[in-house]
Amino acid sequence: MGKRGSRRAASERRSQEQSGKRRSRRSSGGGGRGGGKGGGNSPFARWARRLLLWGTGLAVLGIVVLGIAVAFAAKSLPSYYQLKATQNAQTILVRARDGSEIVELGPSFGEWLDHDEIPATMKDAMVAVEDRRFYSHFGVDPIRLTGAIVESFTGDKRIGGTSTITQQLARNVFLNNNRTFDRKLREAVLAMALEWKFSKEQILELYLNKVYFGGGAYGIDSASRNFFSHPATRLSTAEAAIIAGLVKAPSSYSPTADVDAAVGRARVVLQLMQEQGYITASQAKVDVDSVKLKKSTGQNSVRYFTDWVLPQLDILLPETFEPIEVWTTIDVGMQQAATAAVKANAPKGAQGALVSLDRDGAILAMVGGTDYVETNYNRATNAMRQPGSAWKLFVYLAALEAGYTPDDRVVDTPVTINGWSPRNSSGRNVGEIDLRTAFAYSINTVAAQLGNEVGFGTVASMARRFGITSPISTYPSMVLGSSEVRLLDMTRAFAAVSARGTSVEPFGVIKVTTAGGETIYRHEKPRTSQLVPDYVAAGITDLLQTAVNTGTGKAAQIGRPVAGKTGTTSSNKDGYFVGFSSGVTTGVWMGRDDNKRVPGLQGGRAPAQAFAAFMRYAVKDRPVEEFDTELQLPEWRLEPDDEYLYGDPDDYYFIDEQGNLIEPGRREADPQGELPFPVEGEQLPRERLRPDLPSEAGQAASDEFLERATGQDLPPDSPQPPAEPPMPRTVRPSEMANEPRQPPPGY
Template sequence: MGWLKTAAKYLLLLMLAGLGALVIAVLIAMASLPGFDELKSSPNGQMVRVRAADGSVIVSLGPSYGDWLTGDQIPESMKTAIVAVEDRRFYMHPGIDPVGIARTIWVAKRLHDEGRRLQGASTITQQLARNLFLTNAYSAGRKLREVVLALAMERKFSKAQILELYLNRVYFGGGAYGVDAASRKFFGHPGSKMSMGEAAIVAGLVKAPSNYSPTADRDAAVGRAKVVLEVMQDAGAITASEAESADPEKVRLAPETDQNAVRYFTDWALAQLDDLVDERTQPIDVWTTIDPAMQVAADKAIRADTPEGAQGALIALDRDGAVRAMVGGRDYVSSIYNRATAAQRQPGSAFKLFVYLTAMEAGMKPDTPVVDEPVTIDGWSPRNSNREYAGPIDIRTAFAFSINTVAAKLGSEVGFSAIADMAHRFGVGTEINTHPSMVLGTSDVRLIDMTRAFAAVARKGVAVTPYGIVKVTTAKGDMLYEHKSDDNRVLVAPWVAAEVTDLLQTAVNTGTARAAQIGRPVAGKTGTTSSNKDGWFLGFSSGITTGVWMGRDDAKPIPGLQGGRAPARAFADFMRVAVAKRPVEQFETQVTLPEWQLEPDEEAYFGEPDEGMTQSPDSVMDQALDAAGVPDDQPAPAAPQPSAAPPPQARQPRTELDGQFLDGIVGRGGERPAQRQGSRPNQ
């Protein structure tokens, strides 16, 4: 029996040594603990609130903190509920709960057999210590430190202070930390005004915030709240009648704001924060350019007008480059890829903007005569979509009806390198090839770059740099960053921009972009790539410039997709809302559209309008052209066949597609260059 006494003696000594070590550890922890006021002011990470142009909060990222509620401001029902469900003996234990520990040991074996770890023994004080000073990594060492800190906190702070810290710092799900943030998120009012039923819902979230979130699963949240009320009644904190009258099913939840489409914008804008501000800890407000009404209209337009199976993107810029709306796809939840800022696609005839900008800068005018005729440049023979040639026309007519042969001839005359330089000058950041086919939009570009280019034309040649952040402030209002606009960089002379605007508004009023009409002056251009893989429309009116792209992410053809159809309709649907409250602005060159021209009339085009390149984008490099200059994957046009002219009563002579015809449509007067009479050759 002597060895038992010796073993007991050593065990007692070990226990006393352990207790002494624990006391010393607690005393050291007490000395190192921050004060109560310091703990109140230190957040668990940075909260970023993103505000729209009207000041409303559109997205909250990171932890969300409401107002700090003192113990007197926190409803008694909230304190009672959290103590009952999380730590019934909170007011009796010294920081750790021996009874709770003993209870959990009984079920430890069963949990271990089920592959689950032991939980449920942590007191409110232990949870607070873990939230403030430790991580959630489960280990014996972390659990021991948690115990030491809990004991130290109980020695340093009162129970009321610990409960106040806990209820203002614990995570309740949905990014909300503290009862005030949780109450505002889930119920739409301050935490100091919570009812018994609301308190039960919030208290029930601590165990599993994601499982019981009212916004994610209302039934689960209500069911959990009923359990909380039962626990409160069992603990003697409330009576049966009080539990019944609380009725969580009658609690009204605050409506969730739809953050789907706007997340494309916030992802793009917030990625720039690291370059704008150095603040990384305290909460900040990011004031943005986004217009909520325009954003909703943009999302609706893309969802409504994008063809089935395709994706759509839209971006709208104000005069100075402020992004008023941005949609990067049909559904952010299913695809976060931002096609408005990241996707690189061929623009088709929308790229002709740079061809004609270069031509105007070189001295040409909208009424400069040109000839629409077959042309071959370095072995490349572009054709028009209607397989016909108009003969002598002017530049305005060639642009309005997106005539490919004229664009090719202009490119050859002004230089393909000069056109590429013009595109880069206007903000296109992707590589532009200088093959002759480049005039038809064979180089990949981004929608945001093309939109800023059109916006610079609308701004009379002054550069436009898209931006989304107006200013960044602290939660207290201290300025950390403020955007400064640069109005001094002139890209082209104002008269060049005015002449190109002349061309762009003619395209909308009489040419390929008639679907973009909105009842006020609009200037714009369509674009469609080969096999209908991409559809574009870019244009401006009343100070807003909008770009629309549609297509498949895998670049497969979409039957019927043309820039003058779905993209132009989406542009019009959006712009009617975007400019509704803005005054009508006339362009320097006005075009009056006759009443009859407002009705769709394909015959006015003499066949389908060209809305993009009809030459395959890679035809020069990778495709063998037949004698007619048509890619192998497209049928060659039938050769013209001689035929006897029908009698006058059988076929009326066709009106010539020239400047006089165009002037007649739009009511534009003035002297015109001499035009060839007669009909165009058929092909």
């Protein structure tokens, strides 16, 4: 019994111990197999550790690579004294076509100020507005960098992702202004290299002496002398705030261009200085309006031209930083005459613009507004405005190319095209007239019918052919000039007509030379192309001359042959006149920048008067030139059969279904025998617009007409066509002038 009891007791103890161990394992394991998944050996934990290790390794590698790049950049940087001696910017001397100086651009006079000479208020203002953490970052501001990254994803422009002062210095001294990732990366590396090599005081001194403040002023001393007529050592708090505010946008906040904008920006700078503890609240309330600005005497209308032409040097020239002289096409006398003509004739409260081209495309004069100092926006090259009836140039060019002649009879009658019903400015219709008269008096219903007949796409293609680069509508109302255009483009189109249908490319630079006299660019005559046949150019010149002689453009007469066209938009918002004489083509636009109506503004009044005032001076030393308006029609135009409609592809030009010009001899045979004019919308019967063309099938003209046209007798066995009413007699504008009925006034 004793032994058996002892063995049983031992067995029970072993069982209890094993049970306790199992309970212990369950307790420590957190739930058996479920606890095993959440343990440290799970796949998720293993991948997390790997990503952390790889990320840390890549970050360390990136830092090492960046450190090496910064070290190499710092080693290659010029010394502090070399940077002080480098030129701030390129000096450009602009000359007129006669060699006289018209403007000098580049660094204006200013002394280098050491860090201790720069007023503390100027340094504080610049740091406050451009880089509040300047004294604590290492060249790149991590907070701003994060903001820039967030902005790139969210598009939130309120986030400050701009460059630090050190980055701006690196960009201004070593790089360009391209907004690319590669340039930003190099900018950051150079900024850190600058911080590595130079002290904060040296970096701020370099920046304040090299940054551009507008108006040719590089550095705070130059800016102070330009805007306030005294050195920067005497800058007040308000003046320092104005200068510091210019860095963001020198042209927008320049006190010589927009005082209100400059003052408003200065108040922002003062507020930032107060928030960052540089000035007290009372100092921040300084009266910025009381600052006395230097009166500007060097600005004039020729700056509209230089602002347009000088950016082209980036394309025309190889990269160079040495001083250069730019010889331009501008004529000083004509520029002065153009400025005076626009100022004298622009209605009160309206702006005006003028651009004049020589026969080779050289720009003789350019005026972008009534006052460059007041506003430097160039309305001659940048403004998009409706040309009104001046657009009819392209409508009638398309009609002449389609087979019309100035003597053809058309009908001024009410018309509706796709629900659109144009009206004449007189509110009435005059009935049957010739094409010449319809153009001279700018009859809207005739232009609408012509556009509908030849196709609105064809009219748009004609405008493209003559150099219109802006979007063109193909709705029916486009024939009256509803598409917005640039004045320079319209003037170019009329210059091509003056050149007898040959393309004209406007240009403003004749040559560029270095200070040593080496020519590094010379303008070469571009390859030209014939835009329309000679007889089309002669026909449209006939119409344009009549518009000035007896039509809406009488105010543009200057005592010698002038051809041109007026244009006025609805509610008198825009007035246009474009014309040419003696090889000079000039376009004039007038209107308000806010597109409000201008009482009494019509293309045949103020714009035509400004044109005449300028052109009298522009052509005074040129010989009088008569226009070539004689129609030398090709033989196919005289044929009485289908060749009248198609033309001979080996002799002249052809327009395909998209309205594109096909050069002689390149047209392929049309197996369908269809007309080459696209048809859009509801087509008006041809006989409604052209009463001289019969609508019935069969012979299109009587034998008597054919004999007169061909100058020979028909064969005796020629079949006789049905009787045809006599053709209406052509009414010349001179004859209409003697009639008691007054033609409708132009607009």
